[in-house]
Amino acid sequence: MAIENIVIAGAGTMGYSMAQIFARYNYHVTIYDLKEEALETAKKRIKENTQILLQENEITNDQEKEIHQHLKYTTDLKCFENCDLVVESIIENVEIKQNFYKQISKIVKEETILATNTSGISINTLASAVYKPERFIGMHWFNPSHLILLIEIIKGDQTLESVAQTIKELSLHIGKKPVIVQKDVLGFAANRIQFAVLREALYLVEQGVISKEDIDSVMKYGLGFRYACLGPLEVADFGGLDTFYHISDYLMKDLCNDTQIPSELAKLYDEGHYGVKSQQGFYDYHEGKDHEAIKHRDDQLLKLYNALYK
Ligand SMILES: NC(=O)c1ccc[n+]([C@@H]2O[C@H](COP(=O)([O-])OP(=O)(O)OC[C@H]3O[C@@H](n4cnc5c(N)ncnc54)[C@H](O)[C@@H]3O)[C@@H](O)[C@H]2O)c1
Numbered sequence: 146m147a148i149e150n151i152v153i154a155g156a157g158t159m160g161y162s163m164a165q166i167f168a169r170y171n172y173h174v175t176i177y178d179l180k181e182e183a184l185e186t187a188k189k190r191i192k193e194n195t196q197i198l199l200q201e202n203e204i205t206n207d208q209e210k211e212i213h214q215h216l217k218y219t220t221d222l223k224c225f226e227n228c229d230l231v232v233e234s235i236i237e238n239v240e241i242k243q244n245f246y247k248q249i250s251k252i253v254k255e256e257t258i259l260a261t262n263t264s265g266i267s268i269n270t271l272a273s274a275v276y277k278p279e280r281f282i283g284m285h286w287f288n289p290s291h292l293i294l295l296i297e298i299i300k301g302d303q304t305l306e307s308v309a310q311t312i313k314e315l316s317l318h319i320g321k322k323p324v325i326v327q328k329d330v331l332g333f334a335a336n337r338i339q340f341a342v343l344r345e346a347l348y349l350v351e352q353g354v355i356s357k358e359d360i361d362s363v364m365k366y367g368l369g370f371r372y373a374c375l376g377p378l379e380v381a382d383f384g385g386l387d388t389f390y391h392i393s394d395y396l397m398k399d400l401c402n403d404t405q406i407p408s409e410l411a412k413l414y415d416e417g418h419y420g421v422k423s424q425q426g427f428y429d430y431h432e433g434k435d436h437e438a439i440k441h442r443d444d445q446l447l448k449l450y451n452a453l454y455k
Pocket residue numbers: 154155156157158159160177178179180183233234235236237238241245262263264265285286287288
């Protein structure tokens with residue numbers, strides 16, 4: 146099916162960034178949100194992003210203009226009536242997402258593909274609220290989605306293969322590296338790995354083994370740097386499976402296997418500290434440090450992207 150008109154539902158951290166990349170590839174994109182102020186912030190953030198791309202000579206002045214011409218912003222449900230694809234990126238809450246699908250799957254055309262950017266809620270659980278669930282699928286992006294290549298595509302039990310193929314082709318067309326997650330497991334593949342890493346990292350900090358700055362350095366200058374070029378199975382092959390076998394023998398049983406939310410994460414959450422978006426997380430982002438941090442992250446990722454993939 147030809148995709149031309151796309152609605153991104155949810156103008157938050159993920160939504161505006163995904164909208165920007167579709168617009169860059171000449172799709173007509175409408176960003177829908179319940180809140181006008183979320184749409185205003187999205188517009189501002191996309192402008193900031195395209196300015197960075199312009200400064201880095203990644204896009205021309207004309208391309209910058211075109212990106213903005215391809216974008217519309219609305220709180221009006223009418224935008225769902227004529228679109229070919231909805232990528233939903235609203236709050237990570239089962240009930241709210243299900244209510245959203247109950248409402249919009251009756252407004253869209255019967256052939257409109259409905260994709261969720263959930264970080265790991267079961268696709269089948271969300272599909273139960275969708276009218277005609279065979280066109281429903283997981284399309285999981287990564288933050289910042291205008292720079293990270295990976296997209297996980299997750300089929301529910303009822304998803305048509307043709308829908309998975311359309312989303313895969315679309316992902317390739319916008320320069321992404323899609324992978325198919327074969328089974329609908331919580332967290333899919335990437336977040337299972339990411340949260341295993343986070344659990345161990347916070348455990349080591351809580352146990353006083355290492356500072357939070359140094360655990361971040363372990364990833365940035367060591368593991369993460371290597372993971373930009375090699376997956377964990379390739380790393381093991383290069384390291385030697387005999388060595389990895391012997392390490393597994395004593396280490397697996399010593400790793401954190403706590404099933405609760407890590408206590409430092411729960412404490413910050415209870416205090417309303419949500420990270421860069423609220424200017425306080427594990428680190429402090431007050432007094433303009435939030436903007437500096439976003440710019441620094443994007444500059445670094447762009448350099449990495451150019452070094453490895455351009
Ligand atoms: N933040 C990440 O790193 C990340 C990465 C990948 C996937 N995701 C997933 O993407 C989704 C969005 O995450 P986010 O970080 O962008 O959230 P966010 O809180 O930044 O933005 C969510 C937006 O959705 C809007 N919204 C809430 N309910 C709505 C509704 N019923 N209709 C329309 N808009 C509604 C809110 O007003 C807000 O603007 C979640 O499912 C999340 O798990 C997040």
